Amino acid sequence: MNAPARVTIKDVAARAGVSKGAVSLAFNRKPGVSESTRERIFEAARDLGWAPNQTARSLSSRRADIIGLVLCRPARLLGLEPFYMDFISGIEGVLAERSCSLLLRLARDTGEETELYTSWWRNRTIAGAVLVDFQEDDPRVPALQAIGLPAVAVGHPSLTGPVFPAVWTDDATATAEAVRYLAALGHRRLARVGGPAGLGHSAIRAAAFEATVRELGLEAGQQVTTGFDGKEGARATRSLLLSPDRPTAVIYDNDIMAVAGAGVAAEMGFVVPDDVSLLAWDDSQLCRITHPTLSAMSHDVHQFGAEVARALFALLEGEHIGSLQVPTPTLTPRGSTARAPR
Amino acid sequence: MNAPARVTIKDVAARAGVSKGAVSLAFNRKPGVSESTRERIFEAARDLGWAPNQTARSLSSRRADIIGLVLCRPARLLGLEPFYMDFISGIEGVLAERSCSLLLRLARDTGEETELYTSWWRNRTIAGAVLVDFQEDDPRVPALQAIGLPAVAVGHPSLTGPVFPAVWTDDATATAEAVRYLAALGHRRLARVGGPAGLGHSAIRAAAFEATVRELGLEAGQQVTTGFDGKEGARATRSLLLSPDRPTAVIYDNDIMAVAGAGVAAEMGFVVPDDVSLLAWDDSQLCRITHPTLSAMSHDVHQFGAEVARALFALLEGEHIGSLQVPTPTLTPRGSTARAPR
Known part of the structure; x- marks a missing residue:
């Protein structure tokens, strides 16, 4: 040939x-x-x-124009997460400006993920990579450092280590703001429907939730871990609303779980926000099209993806870049939060 | 190097x-x-x-393990469409089984899209491609036939032509079933909130809607074209519900517009389904987590993506494959459709 x-x-x-x-x-x-x-x-x-x-x-053996992204999750689940499509669209926007493309792959575990990046890098398939979903003591960091893969790490610097420049958002501060806002509305019993326990940013939010609840002298709040999908958000909400110490306000770790929570509340005859306040996270257009509209910790995920891509290009162009903090999610009050009942 | x-x-x-x-x-x-x-x-x-x-x-000069997909749309919009994430996740699932990856790129127009595929193919970057969003007399067909790109076309064979094997779903039959179902519930005045007029499958659904409405002797139904996003679905619904010949049932071309439609109906004081029936399309988990749950023309988009990937591998392995029809969307009645008012 x-x-x-x-x-x-x-x-x-x-x-x-x-x-x-x-x-x-x-x-x-x-x-x-x-x-x-x-x-x-x-x-x-x-x-x-x-x-x-x-x-x-x-x-350059075609190294210049392809960026790798391996996502470690079942294919079915990927289609259910608005976060990743929005994040990828932000990366793609910056890549297209520079005539670059994204090589996307699903892996079963971080071991397979590491093998993929290693193979892509050694075969000169990719110029660099975006690493996501950091766990504590993430095994990918030493493995990928060893092969010299240029990469940007999406996550808090405490998780991603000093090897790869981190692009991160201050989840702890945002979580504290969410709790303070609900406390200011008179809520004393909060709950949080979070992501998987193994994920670093879920752990950061969980710790911040607990610390702020304690600091404000609120009742100890229940926290449920889920896989981020709507069905689990519905199940968690049902269980919270049935519990004897039913919370009057619930914080969700993404928007699709908050939509599911609103559906469950309506189905069980609770009026949102009169009986229970719901606060979403990420704030895609989903939060603006439901009735009532959903209050959210707004976070421009598309822009987040774009910043990650820009940081990677700076790295590939030889700039010495440190960690980059993108804007902290900010509270956007809408129709799903109100003063605590009674 | x-x-x-x-x-x-x-x-x-x-x-x-x-x-x-x-x-x-x-x-x-x-x-x-x-x-x-x-x-x-x-x-x-x-x-x-x-x-x-x-x-x-x-x-094999690395041709064997990368498949190309160019999507022609603004980056921002991509993040808002549940369809594509689900479709891509279906492709990725089959690709991962075969140790292949997806090269994803956004383009401004079909001209740029054609240039990208040409460059990828000539540079031996990809083994084949998935072509989507067919228009009538699509200019990509002759251009990509000329360079000999192996590709599978997602769309009705009447749009994709005889060059590339088509993987398609029978939109006309599904649209007719949707109209017949609502007519059987006593609805005489239907509306349809569709996708962009330029897209082939939107045109097929629009023609089938009109023909079935005429065949059943219903009132001439309004059809609105949108860009598939929730905001436009909300605007279209508001306008339909305010019109003097307000429809009693609305069919949406995807699920996010139907969720937005339900939000608008609630905001305007219409009870779904007592005052107005809403029927979604594609049926992602969104339709199951809202209250009321949304009736939908169910279509396993993830599976659709998987079938497309399998057809492409068959083509690459030298099989003579013709067009492949995937299952026609079927009606899943849920809480958002009921007998016509009065």
Whole structure:
């Protein structure tokens, strides 16, 4: 299988009857060439089978234009999580600006994930990677440091270690704000429906919830761990609303569980927010289209993904980057929270 | 930049003190090696920087293990569409079984999309592609046929043409069933909140809606085109419920618009389903967690993605595959549809 004879930008320029600079302008979508010239250039490139940066990419063994992302979870679950689609869309937006693509793969466990990154890196498939879902003492850190993979770690620096630049959001402060807000509305008995116990950011939120509840002298609040999906959010809410020490306010770790919680409350005859206040997290458009609308700890997940991609490009371009804190989620009060009953 | 000296499966076997067959069993997760041996093999492979199939992959210029998917839409919008995350998760599930990854990219228009596929194919980046969002007389078909890209087309064969095997779902029959169901409940004035007019499957559903409404002698039903997102679904519903010839039942082209529609109905004081029936499409878990739960034309989008990936592998393995029809969406009645008022 021989590669086709290499076509250069010069051939494209000659065929379109323009300068090499004009071809470059057209492909970089910069001003300076008319629409009709641009079309002629694209046509010439198509006829010759030429694509921009082909030469540069061949030289670097194609390392420059692909970023890897391995997600460790069952395929079915991925489709249920609004967070990841929004996060990936933020990464993709920045990648597209730089003519880069995302290589996406699901893995069963962090061992398989590490093998994948190692294989991609050694086979020169990817230029760098985005690491997510950090656990305490994450085994990926030493393994991927050893092979020299350039990567950005999404998570609190205490979890991701000093090896990879971290992009993180202050979950502890945001959790404390959520608890304080509900306490200020007169709620004394709060609950939290959180993510999996093994995930670092769930542990951070759980600790902050407990500390703030204690600090404010509220009743000890129940915390339920889930796998982030709507069905589990519904089950957790049902169990909380049936319990003898029923909470008057519930904080959810994402938005789909809060929507499920609102559904369960309505089904059980509780009026939101008169009988029970519900506070979501992440704040996708889901929170704005339900009735009542859902109060949320707003977090621009798309922008978060974009910042992660930008940090990775800075790293790949040789900048010395440290950890980067993106904005802390902020409270957006809407229709699902109100003063505590009675 | 020289490639590191090539490590073979033999080196790994020697270092771990096992046979080559044992290394192969361990990496293919097959029985026959104990847990501790497997660990020792993985450690040896890690120490040597060896990954399974590296040799085979090098020989085929890495074409064998990456599949391309270009989506033509703004990055922000992608994060809002449950359909694509579910569809991609279905593809990823099958890809992971075969140690393949998905190369994902956003494009501004079909011209850029065609350039991307051309570049990926000519640069030997991908083994094949999944083409989605077909329009009538889609310009991608002749362009990608010309370069010989192996691809599966997601859409009705009338849109995708005879070049690429189509994987499709019978939107016309499902739309007719939706209309017939609502008519059987006594509804005479239906509306449909659809996707963008330019998309082939939206056009097919629009035509089927109109034809079935006429056939059953119902009042001419309003149809609104949207960009599939919740905000537009809310706006369309508000406008329909305010119109002098207010429909008593509304069919939505996806689930997030139906959730938004339910929110708007509640906000305007209409009781679902007593005053107005709402019927969603695609039926993600969203439809099961709201209150009332949403009746839907159920369609296993995850499975759809998996079938698309399987068809592509069959094509790549040299099978002669024709078009493949996946199951037609079926009606799942839940709490949001009921007999027409009065």
